[in-house]
Amino acid sequence: MNPVEVSASETVDIRIDQDVVRVRQKMRALAVTAALTLVDQTKVVTAASELARNTLIYGGGGQAVLELVQRSPTKGVRISFTDQGPGIADIALALTDGYTTGGGLGLGLSGARRLVDEFELESAPGAGTTVVITKWGR
Amino acid sequence: MNPVEVSASETVDIRIDQDVVRVRQKMRALAVTAALTLVDQTKVVTAASELARNTLIYGGGGQAVLELVQRSPTKGVRISFTDQGPGIADIALALTDGYTTGGGLGLGLSGARRLVDEFELESAPGAGTTVVITKWGR
Amino acid sequence: MDRVPILKLGRTLLVSIQIDLQDATALALQEDLSERIVATGARGVLIDISAVEIVDSFIGRMLSTIAAVSRVLDAETVVVGMRPAVAITLVELGLSLGGVRTALDVEKGLKLLAAAVETEPDELAGEAD
């Protein structure tokens, strides 16, 4: 398999509600640049929206890094969310449909995972949380 | 118990989506040759389809070896999937209904196991994955 | 924070979501609609999402909540104009929008609301489900 190259990158701070909207908009623009189909654009923007909200609400704010990626000949988009919040003690549980500690629907993490091609979650209590998702073109 | 004899064998590379379809078709032809019942043909082809997709998606591609087997007087079919992918760290967990790291339904391994007579899974992180299934005639 | 305007057309409240909703705006819309249903005695709520590019779990929940609240207040909610890509994404996300009535476009949505209001609940009771 060819290596992944990163050809453009942008950082968005996630501090307030409106930043979640900004992440969505920038994610959309990047997905258009990567020539994802409309359905794939919609999926990755929706996943990013879920994760940005988690970064804000559970992580107490953080950052999103958006990247245009390429694994020749396929283009794609990648977005990483990082926060210095409380972290997640039981990751498998957090990834379960319907599980929430905050009164959400509990579909953010599990649903986001279903919507993308690659999903990585790193977290430990006290050590913050990082989630990286990638969506490849077809 | 009589020893198992292999009387015909064929290899299929699994690199793209369409190869999963080829595995299904070759598996069907072999199951017909082995004179499996229609239901047993359907079961083993379905199991092969699940495993071929895993080889492609999680294993990053690999190979399937299809064999006509005989343990006198019973005929059967066997198919082995091998990849050099990341391997599976927790095999028991991977075999749990509903467990997926990729946004599937998590029924591929567990379901395939239910559909066949013999199921072997060998895998370790970094060492790739091999799955061998066998379906015997009645 | 932006606010989504609510129009009144006879006994129906009309909402057309034209902006990328931040969570606070979605919550405000939910509250504004409940108040307007009570204030106006509206029997129907039509939410046009044809301009909405994504529905995530927060916005999906807003739609379900609006439908449930309006039902309690004796009004019916119809969501119209969902884009195909949004529908596919919603389903894969795991949201079913159970309890939310949908229609293709504003015209069909209004017909549905008119029918729901004209056919009184007790008449429908025999037919429902």
Place this chain on the structure above:
Amino acid sequence: MDRVPILKLGRTLLVSIQIDLQDATALALQEDLSERIVATGARGVLIDISAVEIVDSFIGRMLSTIAAVSRVLDAETVVVGMRPAVAITLVELGLSLGGVRTALDVEKGLKLLAAAVETEPDELAGEAD
């Protein structure tokens, strides 16, 4: 990649799966159907799988997703013609196809769709007018 054709018969979209579906074709069908439902205002989708020799978890999920998406878009989906060997295998695989309506053959499926659309409240009201 092959594409599965979609036919329109009145307010129903008809799909007959005649080929061994690769995953990309299944995904494309899902998307094509959602678009056609919205573009045509179809109220029913009938998927004939009588020629389908296996339904694995990917294709099973496609059927469930199509049913759920069409529901969100105000259309009903019926899957017809499932072979007995496929049905047995599906169950052992662990798929229940929850939420997917099934019928024995195309004729019964069309009847089921007609019934589902005819009992809609707006249709009732339309007749009363």
